Amino acid sequence: MTYLGIDLGTSGLRALLMGQDGTVLGSAERHYQVAHPHPGWAEQDPADWIAALDGAVNELRALPGFDGLRGIGVAGHMHGATLLDTDNRVLRPCILWNDTRSSAEAATLDGTEGVREASGNIVFPGFTAPKLLWVERHEAEVFARVAKVLLPAAYLNFYLTGTHVADMSDSAGTSWLDTGARDWSEALLEASHMRRDQMPHLVEGCAEAGTLRAELAEQWGLAGPVSVAGGAGDNAAAACGIGALSEGQGFVSLGTSGVLLAARDGYAPDPATAVHTFCHAVPDRWYQMGVMLSATDSLNWLSRITGATPAELTAPLGETLQAPGAVRFLxxxxxxxxxxxxxxxxxxxxxxxxxxxxxDMTRAVLEGVAFGLRDSFEALKQTGAQIDRLIAIGGGSRSEYWLKLIATVLDLPLDLPAEGEFGAALGAARLGQCAAGADWQAVMTPPEIARTVSPDTAQTAAYDSAYAAFRAAYPGIRAVQ
Known part of the structure; x- marks a missing residue:
């Protein structure tokens, strides 16, 4: 038996075929574009996701074992608003997680009595609920025709199963979910002029959301029934991929954005910290994460304006951690x-x-990102999260200097997984395996650790002082309360 994991990213889709023993049998990728029709806007045509999925699956069908597919899981970029009418037609391009047009609507919702308490989170401009308020205000004819609002992963679930269904982890990023009760909140829906019937049915991420449509099964050359899991938001799926499901487990991800995630055994929201508190993709578990929007994106920006690749920028720094630099980068x-x-x-x-x-400027960028992650670390500690060590993942983790810097700034050991798969696509495949009947506690195990990057204790005091200076550098930055 085999299992398909689908990671629906912002710039592309990755599909991974996994065997019964967790071995990765192969993967395929397809890419698409993000449209920016106005400054601060970010949109995608959901048809591009379907085309990418069809193309990736057609490639994977050539692999031995594909015809034994028994489970599918979808992980997706969170918060996107995919609007359907009563005939399930897409009404407008999906408004993505990094779209900031609804800042005013987010502030209105966030200031509404009871919203933070019910959702467990600040209403960020990228979340789904303020997007719908923006649509109501600026595209009233579209808003009036909205029959269902689906997150990107839920839209792929709909394509696969014909059912409007979403999981708890992804839905927690909408500002419509009572994150503690793991159910839609009537009060939160009412606050943004929405109704429960416009929401998809909720299931746990590791539970069966439906089965693969007969037409797709025939098209893909499959005979047996194929379970489709509830799936997960991208970071929850990544946590499943590295086995971070219990208190004390977590990761730091150096991707386009930077994420510091801690799994939680209980529900302990603290919206004032701006930490995200979301349901995990398995029952009775939650996770909290601090998010910075420009991690490797900061280094990529410096790369674009200097004409040097990120590797060319970081190579002269070597692997020996230097003292904090005189140049500071926010x-x-x-x-x-x-x-x-x-x-x-x-x-x-x-x-x-x-x-x-x-x-000097390269070092400043690396240090600025490390200090931004320290902000998230301090905020997470305030919620009571237990963080003694972290697994490091993402493209930025290939820089030995950056890893040593982050380990020292956080004063935490960073574990590096052995070569292999451990990201969102693998986590999604594991969710598909669970939907087909496997026990999630047996399936979602941590990866083999190849080595550990320890803090440079001789430099920790200097970096503590540099972090304090970073915090004081910009008058508009508030202290973590």
Whole structure:
């Protein structure tokens, strides 16, 4: 038996075929574009996701074992608003997680009595509920025709099963879910002028959401029934991929955005910290995470303006951690979430001089991102999360210097997985295996750790002082309360 994991990302889709023993048999990728019709807007045509999925599956069908497919799981980028009419036709392009057009609506919702308490979170501009208020205000004819609102992963579930169904982890990022009760909240829906019948049916991420439609099964050359899991938001799926499901387990992800995630055995929201508190993809578990919007994206930005690749920028730094630099970088190129909740905040360099080199600016960018992650770490500690060590994942984790820097700034050991798969696509495949009958506790195990990057204890005091200076560098930044 085999299982298909689908990771619906912002810039592309990745599909992975996994065997019964967890071995990855193969994968395929397809890419698509993000449209930016106005500054601050980010949209996608859901038809592009379907085309990407069909193309990836057609490639994977050539693999031995595909015809034994028994389970499918979908992980997706969170918060997107895919609007359907009564005939299940898409009414407009999906408004994505990094779209900031609904900042005013988010502020209105966030200031509404009881909203933070019910959802367990600040209403961020990227969340789904304020997007619908924006549509109501600016596209009233579209709003009047909305029969269902589906998150991106739920839209793929609909394509696969013909059923409107979503999981708890993804739905917790809408500002419509009572995250503690794991159910839609009538009060939250009413606050943004929505109804329960416009929401998909809720299931746990590891539970069966439905079965693969007969037409697709025939098209894919499959004979037996194929279970489709509830699925997960992308970070919850990544946590499933590395076995971070219990208190004390977590990861730091150095991708386009930066994420510091801690699994929680109980529900302990603290919206004032701007930490996200979401349901996990398995029953009776939650997770909390701090999110910074520009992690490797900060290094990519420096790469674009200097004409050097990220690898060319970081190579001269070597692998020996240096003392904090004189140049400081605030990594707020696209606003920030944790702990500032400020869509308008912007980045800057300070401490530049005539003698400043490209290497100095590169170090400043790496340090600024590390300090941004420290902000999330401090906020997570305030919620009571237990964080003694973290697994490091994402493209930025290939930089030895950056890893040593982050380990020192956080004063935590960072574990590096052995070569292999451990991300959202694998987590989604594991959810598909659980939907087909496997026990999630037996399936979602941590990866083999190849090595550990320890803090440089000789530098921790210096970086503590540099972090304090980073916190004081911008008057508009509030302290973590």
């Amino acid at each position: 990594p707020y190129l696209s606003g920030e979430r944790t702990p500032h909740n400020d869509a308008a905040i912007r980045g800057s360099f300070t401490g530049l001089s005539a003698g400043t080199s490209r290497d």
